[in-house]
Amino acid sequence: MAAQQAAGTPATLVVGVPALPSPRSGKAVAPDLTDGGTAHGGLVDSDWEPVLAAIGSASSVDLVCHVLPDGDALGSALAAGIALRSLGIEVRVSFGDDPQIVPASLGFLPAQDLLVPASAVPDRPELLITFDVADVRRLGLLQAKAEAAETLVVIDHHASNGGFGTHLLIDPAAPATAVLVDELLRRLGVPLDVSIATCLYTGVATDTGSFRYSATTPATHELASRLLATGVRHDLISRRLWDTQSFGYLKVLAAALDRAVLDPEAADGLGLVWTWVPWADLVAHGVLPEEIEGLIDVVRKASEAEATLVLKEDPDGSLRGSSRAKGAVDVAAACGALGGGGHAYAAGFTSHDPVAETVARFRAALRAG
Missing domain, CATH: 3.10.310.30 (Diaminopimelate Epimerase; Chain A, domain 1)
Known part of the structure; x- marks a missing residue:
């Protein structure tokens, strides 16, 4: 299937800690920043600042998720890949399986042209970001390369994550890693388009059990609303994720x-x-x-x-x-x-x-x- 490209002109990369912009679409309650918090509760501005700086100075970025990726893992990595590519950054997306097979249920995800085999990831990446990886061993063939990276950013929502990177964006209160990726892209100034939104919606829907699990909050539905406003076909996504089997x-x-x-x-x-x-x-x-x-x-x-x-x-x-x-x-x-x-x-x-x-x-x- 032909990969979809991020639409629109490249966004301007914002390095440092920018002021929180207005919500992308719809109405939202303003975040409480009196304690230095951010639009996503468990992380503060100082958590995001070095990650934004690392992305802003990187000539290439490797985005990787765990072996046998689910919708949250692969959707998060591809959403970030589309966004960073729109900023003019060289991007590789990978996971450490051999053979590397995208599950049939995720075959609709856009931008799969960004995917490369584990062997194509540099032995010592300049900047490597993991998505939905609670334990470095879950990287499979990419574990050694991640551990050798000059800068290793961990974006995750597992409470069991002990923190194995140089920069940690871990929030167990987040219902999906895709929620944190949405916040990352907002801070980078990358607007939602239908390709990014399709990836993020897949991640959120997957890890909330189609919004049935207890981690689902009003904010989760607000995010889903913003994603759907881009034109995401949630009915087709749900059919592929849950209602299509051999x-x-x-x-x-x-x-x-x-x-x-x-x-x-x-x-x-x-x-x-x-x-x-x-x-x-x-x-x-x-x-x-x-x-x-x-x-x-x-x-x-x-x-x-x-x-x-x-x-x-x-x-x-x-x-x-x-x-x-x-x-x-x-x-x-x-x-x-x-x-x-x-x-x-x-x-x-x-x-x-x-x-x-x-x-x-x-x-x-x-x-x-």
């Missing part, structure tokens, strides 16, 4: 549901439902790993369980665990006990133990909040 996926889903186990005594009696997907199932039905990321949203509907766990086997036999909770259990803590992390309601980990042992360890780590 027949092979349905077969894998059916087998996973048949394996599902309900453990009502887990999580101090709040219940756990879990299942797993062997690599052989994906091979048999021609399904890519990224296609089954949404499987957990089906399993988690069980009313008898507060927590959900889906284990997905990789070719090397390791297991990628995805977990969800409905509010009374902190799955980030449970996943952290297994070497992973994430949000209280959505987290993950990698295990090299057998399925039964992995489930037992996860179960032991679950506690009612």
